Amino acid sequence: MSLRIEGIAKTYPNGVRALQDISLSIAPGMFGLLGPNGAGKSSLMRTIATLQPPDSGSIHFRNIDVLKEPEKLRAQLGYLPQEFGLYPNMPAEAILDHFATLKGVVHAGERKELVAALLNQVNLYDVRKKSAGGYSGGMKQRLGIAIALAGSPQLLIVDEPTAGLDPTERNRFLNLLADIGEKVVVILSTHIVEDVRELCSQMAIINKGQVIVHGEPERIIDEVRGRIWRRTVPRAQADAYKARYEVISTRMAAGNTVLHAYAETDPGDGFIAIEPDLEDVYFHRLAAASGGRVPVEA
Structure with missing residues (x-):
């Protein structure tokens, strides 16, 4: 090295x-x-x-x-x-x-x-x-x-x-x-x-x-593959979802809130599995290191 x-x-x-x-x-x-x-x-x-x-x-x-x-x-x-x-x-x-x-x-x-x-x-x-x-x-x-x-x-x-x-x-x-x-x-x-x-x-x-x-970035991403889920909800409902699920990041899209959540198994409730990227790992790790505190909107 x-x-x-x-x-x-x-x-x-x-x-x-x-x-x-x-x-x-x-x-x-x-x-x-x-x-x-x-x-x-x-x-x-x-x-x-x-x-x-x-x-x-x-x-x-x-x-x-x-x-x-x-x-x-x-x-x-x-x-x-x-x-x-x-x-x-x-x-x-x-x-x-x-x-x-x-x-x-x-x-x-x-x-x-x-x-x-x-x-x-x-x-x-x-x-x-x-x-x-x-x-x-x-x-x-x-x-x-x-x-x-x-x-x-x-x-x-x-x-x-x-x-x-x-x-x-x-x-x-x-x-x-x-x-x-x-x-x-x-x-x-x-x-x-x-x-x-x-x-x-x-x-x-x-x-x-x-x-x-x-x-390695790819190896780190592999650690969360199959555990990242997405759902788009009206902005007014975002806080309720954050309270029920391990939401690791949020962003606004066309007036709605796109949620990315971490879960070991399918959380249901309209969430769909997505291919994770390094940003998902980043937010998941930061939330875990902060005791599960959800980050602010991206």
């Missing part, structure tokens, strides 16, 4: 237990980390990226003891946090040149070639002389990935990269991540189930600082 996380725990000074005994083994390729806002995803990403120490546990990347040798990991790390700053009045070309210098690419000719290659890779070469402040959200995210790739990292961490992007930019960004994930370890931290379903061969769901499921 390329990345081994064992028994990581973190409690902040205000008493919030952000991480509780997190253990994961992450092989090369795309790894999806799913969870609701506040689940502990960003805390785990910052810990792996050596931006904050854990209270206990260990992290190893290949032959590096990350907690004892953080500088060695940083030399192989690319990190795109959920929020990052750019120099708004500088063109992308100059920004990327600056970060390439910080990454240790000191020869001007080599750096020029690297900057051009990265801008082409993220499809920003034609707007390389435009100030970053005039970029769209998706363009800024792609520039952020180019910055993260400047040091040819072997471990790439991206935290909520598609939040707020329109569908076109989202697809472009996900395709870029998929290409990168063929060569290095990529950890995609998100609360968007579709991002993980479309990209990742391995995944984990984290909630309240704990891993509640870990494995």
Whole structure:
């Protein structure tokens, strides 16, 4: 395994237990980390990226003891946090040149070639002389990935990269991540189930600082196959059904409420069996981890 996380725990000074005994083994390729806002995803990403120490546990990347040798990991790390700053009045070309210098690419000719290659890779070469402040959200995210790739990292961490992007930019960004994930370890931290379903061969769901499921998406879906049921009811009747059945998610459709329920056997009452997807697993696991509390309407 390329990345081994064992028994990581973190409690902040205000008493919030952000991480509780997190253990994961992450092989090369795309790894999806799913969870609701506040689940502990960003805390785990910052810990792996050596931006904050854990209270206990260990992290190893290949032959590096990350907690004892953080500088060695940083030399192989690319990190795109959920929020990052750019120099708004500088063109992308100059920004990327600056970060390439910080990454240790000191020869001007080599750096020029690297900057051009990265801008082409993220499809920003034609707007390389435009100030970053005039970029769209998706363009800024792609520039952020180019910055993260400047040091040819072997471990790439991206935290909520598609939040707020329109569908076109989202697809472009996900395709870029998929290409990168063929060569290095990529950890995609998100609360968007579709991002993980479309990209990742391995995944984990984290909630309240704990891993509640870990494995291959298809295998995880198999665990609920034959146990997910759907019924559409008038909105006014939705609460009554939630009280009687283990409803794991709801959504509105043409003024009615579409219910997805979990049951070991046919619940009857108009429910029909459906082929589950990763979203059904996600909501079922979160509800189970929260003591059966039904999620809000999707």
